[in-house]
Amino acid sequence: MSKNTSQGPGFAAGPDREQQLRDLYKAAGIPYGVRLGPIEHDYGPAQARLDSIHASCLREIQNLSALRARLMKDRSYLELSELERSRMDLTFNALNGARLAAEYEGVPPADIDTAEETGKTGTPWVHGPSHQHLGRIEQLSDDLEQAHDLIDAYERSFTVGQELIAAQRQTIGAQREKIAALERANAELSQRLSPTPGKIAELEERLDHARREVTQLWDKIEDYQWERGTYRTGPTPDEMIAPADRSGEPDPGMKTETDPPSDTTTEIGEAITSAIEEALSGQADAWSSEDGPPPTDPATGSGPEPEATP
Structure with a gap:
């Protein structure tokens, strides 16, 4: 009789089963907001200022170390010229001063040593920060500052655009008022020039x-x-x-329709x-008493009536 090796529905045997159990425990035991929620810790401006100071110190150490490595060019100090030795001494003194300043600002010694070792390869901070997290924070901070500057520029452009729109609206309103006034004047003039039927x-x-x-x-x-x-x-x-x-032209003295009534x-x-x-x-x-009666009209034979005698 064969033995039943089934582990239950939905579970596989061996290492895969153990992984599924771990995933199930994490999903059931850890709330979703804790597992995938955003970070609620407030680092505050003090922590941001401290990170910026540490990044600046490590940047200076790494850059000076990279400059010293380029001056040496895989040579010993005795192989350098007098001018190169002078520049090397100045760089060395500056590097020691940068290390002391970093220790004073509270940068961990391990981060200081890592920055100097990274610089010895000839790699400056901008090409590869020795502290990955501080380098990333600095990069994000620069991006955020550029975004703020861009937002400010957009806000200024938007404000100027709003002012232009307001000015154009005022101009349009003034033009509409002028058009309305001209239309009213035209209507009044048409009413005056066009006599009504009454x-x-x-x-x-x-x-x-x-x-x-x-x-x-x-x-x-x-x-x-x-x-x-x-x-x-x-x-x-x-x-x-x-x-x-007779020619049909009106008399100049005659009143016309356009003359005032x-x-x-x-x-x-x-x-x-x-x-x-x-x-x-x-x-x-026409006649006088000495000339006698007025002449008779030859066409009609009319004339003054004879006076009656008493």
Whole structure:
């Protein structure tokens, strides 16, 4: 009878089973926020300042060590020229001063030694920091500072853009007000230049009334002239109302539609008065008592009626 080696559903035998158990324990025993949540520890500005100081010290040590390695070029101190020995001595003194400054700032001695050893290979800090974490923090800090500068530039550009937009909106509003004012002025001018139907009807009614009055007054003038024995010498009613020459051109003195309206009845009344005065003044020139009766019209044979004798 064979032995059952099954370990249960979902689990494999051997090392894979142990790995699955460890993963299951981590998933069940450690909360998700602890396993994959963001870091909540506040390092604060003091820690950021300390990291910056340590990175600056290690940078100087590594750079001076790299400079000394390039001056030596795999030679001994005795093989150097006098000028090279002077530069080497200055570099060595500067490196010792950088180490003392790093120790004073609290940089661990192991980090100081690592920076000097990394520099002996001829590698400066910018090409390969000896402290990986501080180098990465410095790089991220530079990126963050550049991002802040870029954000500030974008904010300034945005502010300038908003000001330009506000100025353009004011200009557009002013132009719209000017257009509205021009449209109102155009409407008023069109209303003035275009007579309404009511105004035209009123003018026609006044003209018809004036025609009737002229006709009535002219009839009275003719009756008066025939009674007095004078002849009509003034213009006809049609000529007084609408004077025009034979060529069809209007009289320059005639009122047109574009002229401002006037009192038509008053003008016609003045013309009638002038015609009456002309007729009365012509009576004296028609004949006198010494010349005898006025001549008879050869066409109609009309003349003054004979006076009745008592």
